[in-house]
Amino acid sequence: MAGDLDSFNQIILTYQTQVYNQAYRIIGEPDAAADATQEAFISSFEKLHTYRGGSFKSWLLRIVSNACYDEYRRRKRQPVVPLFPESDDGEEMESAAWLEDTQEKPEEFLQRKELSQAIQTCLNRLEYDFRTIVVLVDIQGMDYSSAAKIIDSPLGTVKSRLARARKSLKDCLKGFKELLPIELRHLGEVS
């Protein structure tokens, strides 16, 4: 058992950043994302016998998506702590600590932080199911069939949810045009 756990912990070290990012981008709250991530790894260790080959990342992301949904529902039932905390002027807040990269210049860090915040703000405005699929495909880079297996839905559902999510996101991102890289600032301009 100890040997199995050590080996599994090596797997965790490999995937934990991706898994945490998946959880954070779906849930939108760092503590909840950390809880979901931990739950997902505990669950995946206990269910390791159910892994039947194929993409381990997909298998893991499926478990973390389920953990995210459970965490999301749990926090929605307890609205004492806002799911998307807001500052005094009503803007959604994000902890900057996790974005720290000591090799980055301050202005680069700020730019990255603002972009991350803008993207998360727009993601948070999506319905849960649409958010999940766009994070899986556009942020995690999953293909449609892998995403369909992860969310346990038909391919058609993936296509329609993704299209609707992207449509909503492109409208939202227009409001943050100045934060986008220069080559992408034409968003919303009719040529």
Next chain:
Amino acid sequence: MKISDREWIQLSSYLDGELNPKEENLLEKRIQRNPELQSALKELQTAKRVLKLTPQISIPRNFTLTPAMLGIKNRPPAGRGYRLAAVALSCLFIGVVVLDFGSLLLLGGSFAPSAPKEMMFEAVSESAADSMEEPALIAAGEEAEADRAAVEVEADLTQEEGAPAVAAEAVEEAEAVGMAETEEKIYKQELSVFSSTCPSCVPRICIKPT
């Protein structure tokens, strides 16, 4: 020309190479003829590229597992443990109180010892009364609430099944009478405990059932 939902789905799938060759060919021809489709495709493409640039967030800590974590997860649900603990503590408390009063009676102790002890005894009795009173009332309240909820569910089911609403009302009324009788019984029991064991104590039951 407004772009339909179906067209948005096709454009989005086209971006990811998820259309079959025939669908792709047809869509490309339509895009060439329609500036709005061109604009929409460009917007979707930009959104996709922006999302691809989403900064990765550093993890707040390592998520490696320990045997303790796996052990904690395997414990029985907290709710069940809490209830068992609550029952055990209640039995212990009742046992101590009964033994306490019982030993005093057996020794023929008067209830007018020296003043400080008497005051302490009254204070203890009052606090005991509070302790004894609150769980009962809360329990009765919870029970009443559960009964009310059960009645409501039954009423809903009764109505859904097409039974007359009058029958549901009768059930509710019978339950309400039953609840009132239960509360009266608890009140009388507690009052008798005080009168028999501590005539000078003031019962602290604030709510009298009607």
